[in-house]
Amino acid sequence: MELSRTAATETTTGRPPFNQWSSKGNGKTVTRTLSQEVAKLHREWIESDLELRRIIKDMPTDSERATELVIPSHPRKG
Numbered sequence: 001m002e003l004s005r006t007a008a009t010e011t012t013t014g015r016p017p018f019n020q021w022s023s024k025g026n027g028k029t030v031t032r033t034l035s036q037e038v039a040k041l042h043r044e045w046i047e048s049d050l051e052l053r054r055i056i057k058d059m060p061t062d063s064e065r066a067t068e069l070v071i072p073s074h075p076r077k078g
Contacts, residue, residue, distance in 0.1 A: 019039035022031045034042065 017044075019034040019036065020031055021034050021039075021042060022029055022048070
């Protein structure tokens with residue numbers, strides 16, 4: 001089953017909060033209830049994924065700035 005990245009969410013329905021993981025695979029949405037420990041791991045993984053995506057998105061600009069510091073005559077894009 002192919003799983004897409006979704007958020008571990010806490011929902012309340014008049015009962016104590018519980019953690020759920022929803023993912024889509026083979027055209028169907030699958031929802032699982034997670035223990036507190038597993039939900040914490042999922043949140044950490046999601047936060048790490050978001051941080052990595054931000055770093056990758058910023059790499060071209062950061063690389064251009066670093067190059068300009070080392071080689072001032074390097075032509076800038078844009």
